[in-house]
Amino acid sequence: AARSRDNLRCPIIVIMGHVDTGKTKLLDNIRRTNVQEGEAGGITQQIGATYFEPSTLLNRCKKLNDTEKLDLTLPGILVIDTPGHESFTNLRSRGSNLCDLAILVVDLMHGLEQQTIESLKMLRSKGTPFVVALNKVDRCYNWKACANDPIRSALAEQEEGTVQEFRSRAEEAKVQLAEQGVNSNIYWEMGDDDWQSSDFVPLVPTSAISGEGVQDILLLLCRMAQEKLWRQLMWCGNLQCTVLEVKAIEGLGMTVDVIVVNGTIREGDKVVLCSMDGPVVSEIRGLLTPPPSREMRVKSEYIHHKEIKGALGVKLIGNGLEKVMAGTPIMVVGPDDEEEDIKAEVMSD
Ligand code: GTP
Ligand code: MG
Ligand code: NA
Secondary structure (H helix, E strand, O other): OOOOOOOEOOOEEEEEEOOOOOHHHHHHHHHOOOOHHHOHHHOOOOOEEEEEOHHHHHHHOHHHHHHHOOOOOOOOEEEEEOOOOHHHHHHHHHHHHHOOEEEEEEEOOOEOOHHHHHHHHHHHHHOOOEEEEEEOHHHOOOOOOOOOOOHHHHHHOOOHHHHHHHHHHHHHHHHHHHHOOOOEEEHHHOOHHHHHOOOOEEEEEOOOOOOOOHHHHHHHHHHHHHHHOOOOOEOOOOOEEEEEEEEEEOOOEEEEEEEEEEOEEEOOOEEEEEEOOEEEEEEOOEEEEOOOOOEOOOOOOOEEEOEEEOOEEEEEEOOOOOOEOOOOEOEEOOOOOOHHHHHHHHHHO
16 A cells, blocks of 8 residues: 555554653553553563554543544554663663654652653654653642543642642643753643644643543544654555564463564564574464553463554564564565575664
């Protein structure tokens, strides 16, 4: 199919930020899952991936979209969860390299912290557009939960003192961002010029526990993706694919978790991967994904596919995958390709 605005791939949205700001919990809220409570010590230690279908997005944003009226044209979104612990800088870097768009999660009670600033630098060095989630808004004194409501309706239900606390903490975050050279504003108070500006950052108050503002952040990300990033989201046939992780799965043997960014990968494809011993050639024997709205790093009832179109997180089954290195690309050997050329190309990246 020709590259066009009518044939977009899913945007890849990475969630980054300091440890324990609520990145995984925010995803749990959208998925209606409880991945965070199953993590060792409540700490994320791997990159995750979750695909959300358009119907799920529309359903989650229903109340807000009654007034916002976004005509969703995306085929869904792929959200990448990353660890915030300081020892996982390499995984944050890998996530930020893959993504089209990002959510930088800040704990409203703490303001900017060390890995917030580290993440900020990664995003800005790549010129990746992002929104800031001012999370844990429910921790403002006397907050009355308005489960899963748009944030403006939830704020309208709060007493004056609660709104004042929210206002002063949001202002503090804005000042701290300005100190890092980032212009930002509460997203519904941004002017037209701010929207046009490529480096102005919207702030979205959220609670990952009671869900206020989750509609807002989802709808805002979808709007940004389809209105500002559609050129880079045009689907194309060439496979663009990165290895996240290599792991043995009971009953499947050695598998490789990948993010298919763009293009198509099929069962039976001959692919070249990068291993510690040099290039390896393997035939794809299986393409597995978790169901929509389920985390790839959590064992589940995998769905088997004959082919996968990007963007999606996929588990590949094949021979000789043991020494494949995370963070490296995968290439398909096409009918007209010389295997040796592809080997050289894959290792040069
Ligand atoms: P790492 O991946 O380890 O960096 O942490 P994270 O950013 O994914 O944070 P996580 O989802 O693990 O949440 C950390 C803690 O904050 C948990 O105890 C959550 O229950 C709590 N938490 C997360 N979001 C909220 C929120 O919006 N409100 C409140 N009150 N607590 C929250
Ligand atoms: Mg986490
Ligand atoms: Na955590």
